[in-house]
Amino acid sequence: MTALQSVAVIGAGAWGTALATVAARAGRNVTLWARNAEHAARIASTRDNPRLPGVRIVPEIIVTSDLALAARADMLLIATPAQHLRGAVNMLASHITKAVPIVACAKGIEHGTHKFMTDVIAEAAPHAQPAMLSGPSFADDVACGLPTAVTLAASDEALASSLVQALGSPTFRPYHSTDIRGVEIGGAAKNVLAIAVGIAVGRKLGASAQAALTTRGFAELTRLGRALGARRETLTGLSGLGDLILTCSSPQSRNFALGLALGRGEQPPAGKLAEGEFTAPVLIELAASQNIELPVSEAVASILSGRSTIDAAISALMTRPFKAEE
Numbered sequence: 598m599t600a601l602q603s604v605a606v607i608g609a610g611a612w613g614t615a616l617a618t619v620a621a622r623a624g625r626n627v628t629l630w631a632r633n634a635e636h637a638a639r640i641a642s643t644r645d646n647p648r649l650p651g652v653r654i655v656p657e658i659i660v661t662s663d664l665a666l667a668a669r670a671d672m673l674l675i676a677t678p679a680q681h682l683r684g685a686v687n688m689l690a691s692h693i694t695k696a697v698p699i700v701a702c703a704k705g706i707e708h709g710t711h712k713f714m715t716d717v718i719a720e721a722a723p724h725a726q727p728a729m730l731s732g733p734s735f736a737d738d739v740a741c742g743l744p745t746a747v748t749l750a751a752s753d754e755a756l757a758s759s760l761v762q763a764l765g766s767p768t769f770r771p772y773h774s775t776d777i778r779g780v781e782i783g784g785a786a787k788n789v790l791a792i793a794v795g796i797a798v799g800r801k802l803g804a805s806a807q808a809a810l811t812t813r814g815f816a817e818l819t820r821l822g823r824a825l826g827a828r829r830e831t832l833t834g835l836s837g838l839g840d841l842i843l844t845c846s847s848p849q850s851r852n853f854a855l856g857l858a859l860g861r862g863e864q865p866p867a868g869k870l871a872e873g874e875f876t877a878p879v880l881i882e883l884a885a886s887q888n889i890e891l892p893v894s895e896a897v898a899s900i901l902s903g904r905s906t907i908d909a910a911i912s913a914l915m916t917r918p919f920k921a922e923e
């Protein structure tokens with residue numbers, strides 16, 4: 598029996614809905630919070646969320662827009678877009694009086710501050726115990742109960758283990774870690790790199806280019822991660838290499854799909870959140886502040902901002918001075 602019996606998920610998008618399903622499957626009492634009262638009422642009555650169509654939300658999950666009710670849970674999962682995580686935690690903070698675990702489930706880095714998600718939680722809710730969940734996990738797969746493994750990190754190992762016990766089930770297997778920063782870097786960087794690989798695939802550059810970009814992308818992720826104190830085993834683990842492989846190989850990924858459309862010269866899919874678009878400029882700024890070169894991510898940022906064409910960016914990457922592989 599876990600001490601963390603009740604779980605509230607803040608943000609009723611695709612990922613929040615999938616995570617609510619995970620927690621219910623693990624035997625927790627679950628509340629799914631949507632910011633819009635009408636939206637919450639519609640999900641509660643139809644047991645379906647248009648942001649994750651086709652997934653039945655079991656009746657045991659309470660769907661609400663009452664934040665005070667959600668904040669009473671033993672642990673909170675924040676599944677808003679990364680740039681909205683601070684706003685959501687700010688609202689929650691006034692309802693939090695004890696050291697409740699708050700698990701960031703968004704993948705990104707905050708604009709302006711260059712802060713990772715758990716740093717934002719620590720600032721916005723100083724009483725809370727920040728944690729981070731990340732890894733190769735498409736919301737659809739997870740909600741359907743397909744086998745998934747992720748990393749769940751907290752600075753206190755006992756807390757990380759308790760969170761794993763609370764959410765784990767025979768179809769959802771979290772591994773615990775204390776390397777929060779390593780987990781956060783993997784989740785943020787892989788979205789930017791998936792856009793790059795999507796562009797290459799959309800441009801029909803071939804399977805060899807896809808493998809090369811994914812690998813050199815991993816070198817970037819590792820370089821930045823090591824500079825920021827991440828552990829090697831985290832970067833090569835589920836939340837690093839694992840999520841990079843998933844996202845750089847499947848059009849099911851919205852980041853990959855964005856790149857695919859750009860590479861083909863088509864309109865990007867409308868209304869789909871691709872976090873890499875928001876992470877790219879801040880990832881570059883963060884790397885520059887550490888004197889780290891991220892040529893693939895820089896190419897993505899310059900294509901997205903219109904500073905470079907796709908063809909010029911590809912040519913620039915391929916004509917960089919030859920160097921040792923590292």
Ligand SMILES: NC(=O)C1=CN([C@@H]2O[C@H](COP(=O)(O)OP(=O)(O)OC[C@H]3O[C@@H](n4cnc5c(N)ncnc54)[C@H](OP(=O)(O)O)[C@@H]3O)[C@@H](O)[C@H]2O)C=CC1
Binds near residue numbers: 613633678685
């Ligand atoms: N989808 C996936 O497979 C996975 C996603 N993630 C990560 O999860 C995060 C969310 O993605 P996802 O669920 O897919 O995105 P969606 O676009 O499906 O949903 C985002 C949700 O966040 C809500 N929201 C937006 N701003 C706020 C706010 N200020 N306060 C509260 N709620 C807010 C939106 O509400 P409204 O409906 O009212 O607009 C919406 O329900 C991203 O960082 C993503 O990288 C991680 C792993 C897997």
Ligand SMILES: O=C(CO)COP(=O)(O)O
Binds near residue numbers: 734735850851852871
């Ligand atoms: O993070 C994800 C899978 O691990 C979801 O990827 P996308 O946001 O690119 O769809």
